[in-house]
Amino acid sequence: MKLIIQIPCYNEAGTLAIALAALPRHVPGFDVVEWLVIDDGSVDDTVRIAKENGVDHVVRHTRNQGLARGFMTGxxxxxxxxxxxxxxxxxxxxxxxxxxxxxxxxxxERRADIVVGARPIDTIEHFSPAKKLLQKLGSWVVRLVSRTEIPDAPSGFRAMSRATAQRLIVFSDYTYTLETIIQAGQKNMAIVSVPVRVNEDLRPSRLLKSIPSYIQRSIMTMIRIFVIYRPFRFFGTLGSVMFALGVLLGLRFVYYYLFDRGDGHIQSLILASILLGMGFQTILVAFLADLLAANRKLLEDIRFTLKRTPGSSEPAPKHDREKRKPVPRKEYAESEA
Known part of the structure; x- marks a missing residue:
């Protein structure tokens, strides 16, 4: 059994050595433990420090592509x-x-396909009240959409099986944390959470450049999650609300037309017509979006099948890999992504 610990990096020369010094080389249940660094277009000494501190593999982006892309490359x-x-x-x-x-x-233990580390959010001193609130709100949205019970969905400390990694696809450029959990729930994967500890804060969060920016991007991520993974509910609810408002305004016009000598309130009729039309069209969009979502799921299943098909780029089975000679720890595999 081989465990690979991956670390997405972008200009992490100041902290990477500390993080690597804490990583294990032996984990119960595994014959081999390797480290892999994803250099997301760093312009500092991230790669040099990774190699000097015993990293087995370095994968490099020629330019910065963001945390989510780095995660998928890894x-x-x-x-x-x-x-x-x-x-x-x-x-x-x-x-x-x-x-x-x-x-x-x-x-x-074959109890889970993906495991997410749950941080003690309430007791982390360097988390602002706004960030704690958004962490909880994001986790609630993910639980609602994915039908899972993950208390700390934004946590990036997670483990997954080989089959799970083969099936994950991240569409977001901002972060992978929420989307991967939702995909796991959508694909009926077994996903659990375990409590984990955190260390002292070494630098400000790269994702939290400012509270307004973090709030804006978090809200947009949550909306995008609903649109991609619950399109019928999202557009159906929006269309139903507009249609219901149109009906109410139409009834208001009828009431005043019958009991107020037919005078005025033509604005209600115009607005009711607009809302009814928009609501009906949005409900139609909900059906179309649901069809597209079903097609996306089929494409993801085809992608997963192709990745596991013999003769593809998939590595040899485990029993074949065990016959190969182990690569010395000091040799580094570098590739361009």
Missing amino acids: LEACLERGADVIVNTDADNQYNAADIPALVAPIL
């Missing part, structure tokens, strides 16, 4: 290198690496 690289289980953590040493055995345990 998954592909881990799969290509024969990972049976993948752990994702941050380069700022936010998460306590000593909790990695607890994070992978449900997967080894």
Whole structure:
């Protein structure tokens, strides 16, 4: 069994060595533990520090593409290198690496396909009240859409099985955390949460540049989640509300027309007509969006099947990999993504 711990990085020269020093080289249940760094177009010494601190694999973007793209590049690289289980953590040493055995345990016990580390949000001192509120709100939205019970959906400290990594697709450029949990719920994967510890804050969050920006991007992410994964509910609810308002305004016009000598209130009739038309069209969009969502699911299933088909780019089966000679720790595999 091979475990690969991946770390997406963008200009992390100041903290990466600290994070790597805490990572384990031996985890119960695994024969091999390797480290993989995704360099997302860094312009500092991130790559040099990664190599000097024993990283086995470095995958590089030629330019910065964002956290979500870095995460997906890491998954592909881990799969290509024969990972049976993948752990994702941050380069700022936010998460306590000593909790990695607890994070992978449900997967080894075949109780889960993906495990999310739940931070003690209420007791983290460097989290502002606004950020704590948004963390809880984001987690609530994810639970509502995915029908899962994950208390800390924005947590990036997570483990997943090989099959899970093969099935995940992230559409967002901002962050992968919410979307991957929703996909797991949509695909009926077993997803659980385990409590994890956090370390001292070493640098400000890259995603939280300012409270207004964080709020705006978080809200847009949540809306996008509903549009992509619950399109019928989103557009159906919106269309039903507009249609209902149109009916009420139409009834208002009829009332005044019959009992107020037919004078005035023509504005109600005009607005009712507009709302009824918009509501009806939006409900039609809900049906079309639902058909597109069903087609997307079929395409994702085809993608997963092709990735597992013999003769594809998928690595050899585990029993074949075990016959290969192990690569010395000091050799580094670099590739351009």
